[in-house]
Amino acid sequence: MFVPEYDPAYDPLEHLDQMKIHHVRHTLNGHNAIWVPERRMVISDRNLRSELLRPTLAHECDHAVNDDCAGHHPRNESRANLHSAFRLIYPPLWDSMTALHSDYDQICLEIGITRRQFRAYYDHHRRLAAARERRERLGDTVYENPKMGAGQWTRKFEVA
Template sequence: MFVPEYDPAYDPLEHLEQLKVRHVRHTLNGHNAIWVPERRLVISDRNLRSELLHPTLAHECDHAVNDDCAGHHPRNESRANLHSAFRLVDPALWESLTALHTDYDQICLELGITRRQFRAYYDYNKRLAAAQERRERFGNAVYLNPKMGAGQWQRKLEVA
């Protein structure tokens, strides 16, 4: 599966143009934007705030890239949130902002992403970190990330 990478010059409008997908602004009730695969068309809400237009169109671009069917299917929505976050989020800036701030809305504004894209990227990084952690049990103790030698572990948990 193709996983996009961060590009500081990424422009979803240019990406839609490359994919030969038309973009139209129209009044939508209840949605920021929708992907219409039969017409190769993305419709975005004309009342959408300017800071949400860029990440919303990036999300819809992912639907167009994967040629998703119409409707909001959870798997397609999750993938579109994650892949659009990959395109928009600078990993170094992510690390510094999440280390400094606890206000996630402020981080979303700084990064230029939506809350759902933030959540998808956050969950992805959390799963990645958990997969890299290694736990081993010796006797009645569990060692987190053990290495060779006595006392070389990140954490020791006593198990009954």
Template sequence: MGVEIIYHPLRSVKGMWVPDRNLILIRPKMRSFVERSVLAHEIVHAEYGDPAGHSAKHETRANRIAARRLINPREWAELTRLYTDGDKICQDLGVTRELFEAYLNTGRSAA
């Protein structure tokens, strides 16, 4: 895709798509599951050529697609059958609560 990814000390966000520079900024020193989730989210913004800023429509789409890419439907089904604790499920899936909720709210394994 030709997108550059740079670790940069962001204050108010964990990641940021900078379309005019074809660049994704990622806050350094995050836990690996957070970094993975944030990067997947920002990549969706890059793929869709989203403008700078946070539109609810673009954020919802980025979360939904990132969640579908990172969460295995079979693993989801197994973990949700075993546990009722969403945080435990997130930990085992290796995703943030935000992506967990996006997956949950979009019909789970629907394409």
């Protein structure tokens, strides 16, 4: 599976044009945008705030890239949130913003992403960190990052 990378010049409207997908602004009730695969069209809400247009269209572009079916399948939505976050978030900026701020809405506004994209990216980083730092308890000892074989661990803790 293709995983996109950050591109400072990424423009979802240009991306839609390259894929020959028509973009229409229309009044939608309850959705920011929708992907209509039968017509190769993305419809975005005309009342959508300007700071949400780019991340919303990036999300819909991912549906188009992966040729998702119509509707909101949770797996497709999760992947589109994560992949659009990969395209929009500059990793060093993410690290500095999350280290400085605890107001996640402020981070979303400054980076230019939606809350769902924030959540997907945050959860992805948390899963990576958890995979790197695995702990296992055997009896009264906890081993950090255990491997197969005697003495193959990063740290060892004695617990009571």
